[in-house]
Structure formats: structure tokens, C-alpha cells
Amino acid sequence: MTDQRQFAGKIAVVTGAGNGIGRAAAIAYAQEGADVAILDREAAALAETAELVRAHKVKALPLVGDMMDQEVVAESFVRIKRDLGPVDMLLNNIGQTARENYSEFWQAKPETLQFVIGVSLMTTLTCTRQVVEDMRERRSGKIVSISSDSAMNGDIGTVDYASAKAGVLGFTRALARELGPFKVNVNAVCPGPTNTRAMQRIPKDAYERARNMIPLGELSEPEDIANAVIFLSSEKSRFITGQTLMVNGGRVFY
Numbered sequence: 698m699t700d701q702r703q704f705a706g707k708i709a710v711v712t713g714a715g716n717g718i719g720r721a722a723a724i725a726y727a728q729e730g731a732d733v734a735i736l737d738r739e740a741a742a743l744a745e746t747a748e749l750v751r752a753h754k755v756k757a758l759p760l761v762g763d764m765m766d767q768e769v770v771a772e773s774f775v776r777i778k779r780d781l782g783p784v785d786m787l788l789n790n791i792g793q794t795a796r797e798n799y800s801e802f803w804q805a806k807p808e809t810l811q812f813v814i815g816v817s818l819m820t821t822l823t824c825t826r827q828v829v830e831d832m833r834e835r836r837s838g839k840i841v842s843i844s845s846d847s848a849m850n851g852d853i854g855t856v857d858y859a860s861a862k863a864g865v866l867g868f869t870r871a872l873a874r875e876l877g878p879f880k881v882n883v884n885a886v887c888p889g890p891t892n893t894r895a896m897q898r899i900p901k902d903a904y905e906r907a908r909n910m911i912p913l914g915e916l917s918e919p920e921d922i923a924n925a926v927i928f929l930s931s932e933k934s935r936f937i938t939g940q941t942l943m944v945n946g947g948r949v950f951y
Contacts, residue, residue: 702730703931708781710734710774712764712824713791715742717893718843721919722788722926723757724749729927731786732756734777738763756781764791764820774827783835784828786930789842789865791824792817793895794858802856810857817861822868829876838881839930842869843922844941846889846949862887866941873939882938884929889945892916912947 700706709726713719714735720742723733727750735750735757737743743759750757758780762769777784793816798809821842832838847855848862866885873883890907908916925944928934943951 705730707731707785709786711788712736715739718919718922719790720746721923725923727753727755734758736760783831786839789821791820813857814861818864832881833879836880840883841929844885844887846887846945850949870939886925887943889948
């Protein structure tokens with residue numbers, strides 16, 4: 698019996714797929730029939746995601762490595778093409794705040810700034826660079842990058858993160874113009890505070906403040922963000938490119 702799922706026969710790549718939004722998106726792609734390559738630094742978490750993907754009767758290709766290392770990125774995408782085929786859909790999900798090194802900008806350490814910009818912006822450029830030539834040649838492809846509503850809201854203590862995620866939006870818009878003539882769609886999703894492992898580790902008072910700023914009265918779940926990713930990866934979004942989709946319960950309007 699032919700697989701009638703919308704992504705049957707397609708290849709998706711999800712970076713930062715070990716937990717949270719990345720894991721939810723990988724599972725969502727699999728539910729829609731895609732074979733999924735998943736990338737992360739955490740081997741055990743990635744193995745769990747792979748099993749959850751395979752439960753939907755599709756292939757999972759877990760690749761452990763640091764996406765800040767350009768050689769690792771290049772090698773990973775060579776293997777994806779060899780083992781699964783050309784990439785149809787890329788989700789750039791890797792990124793994080795300074796976390797325990799969080800501070801206002803006047804106290805920020807140069808190494809922290811470099812790390813946050815690198816992991817939250819440069820990985821998006823580096824991973825996308827691996828797929829754009831094939832997508833142009835095939836005149837087909839969907840690129841979705843996770844930004845943040847911090848890029849719009851400018852939360853205190855997140856100058857580095859907000860800068861990086863605003864960079865993701867600029868990247869998205871410029872690349873959409875370049876790839877539009879080749880029928881490749883490039884879009885971004887901006888989550889607000891989301892119920893991920895990172896959010897669960899912050900102090901309870903900070904968690905409550907974040908929740909209270911959201912008009913819908915709760916944090917988003919990773920699956921809420923994954924639903925937006927799937928829409929932007931589908932043919933239902935064929936005439937949408939260069940856009941920013943806010944999924945934040947109304948915390949920031951744009």
C-alpha cells in the first residue's frame with residue numbers, strides 16, 4: 698500500500714534534535730512520512746529521538762557532533778546525502794541563551810558573546826550552506842529556522858541571544874530573495890517561552906514571570922512550535938517565503 702502521508706519519500710534534517718523543539722519537530726516530520734536525519738551533541742538523547750522517529754515506520758539517521766565545528770557539519774551532510782538522499786526540508790533549530798552565564802550586556806564576557814552568536818546564528822548559516830546548492834538545482838526545498846520573539850522584544854539580559862536571533866531573521870529574508878526564483882521557500886518561526894528542558898531548569902519565580910507575560914496564560918509546548926514548522930515545510934505554505942511566524946501565545950505581536 699502506498700504511503701499517503703504528505704512527506705512520504707522526502708528527507709528532513711533537524712538540528713538540535715536531542716530534546717525539546719528539535720525532538721518534537723523530528724517526530725512531527727516522521728508522523729508525516731519523512732525520513733529524518735537528526736543532529737545533536739548529546740548521543741543518548743539523540744538515540745531516544747531516533748527510536749521515537751522510527752516508531753512511525755520511517756528511517757532515522759542520528760548524527761552526533763558539534764554543529765559549531767564546520768568540518769563536522771560538512772561531514773554530517775555528506776553522510777545524509779549518501780545514506781538518505783538529497784535534503785528536501787531543513788529545520789535549523791540549534792541555539793541557546795547564555796544560560797548560567799546570563800548577564801546584562803555591560804557585564805558580558807567576550808567569550809560568552811562569541812559562543813551565543815556562534816551557536817544561535819552561525820550554525821544556521823553553516824548548515825543551510827550544505828543544502829542550498831542541491832535545492833537550487835532541483836528547484837525545490839523548504840528551509841525553516843528557529844528564531845525567537847526575543848529578537849523582537851529585546852528581553853533584558855539577552856542582548857547576545859536577541860542579536861543572534863535577529864540575525865536569523867535577516868538571514869531568512871535575504872536568502873528567501875535569493876532562492877525565490879528557484880522555488881525554494883525560506884521562513885522563520887519565533888517561539889516565545891516554551892516548556893523545554895532549559896525552561897524547566899530556570900528558577901521558579903522566573904518561570905512564573907515568563908508565564909504571566911503570555912496572554913494565553915501558559916507556555917507553549919514543543920509540539921506547538923513543531924506544528925508551525927510542519928506547516929512551513931508543507932505544500933500548504935508554497936506561496937509563503939521570507940516570513941516570520943510568531944508562536945508565542947501573544948507575548949509579542951509583530
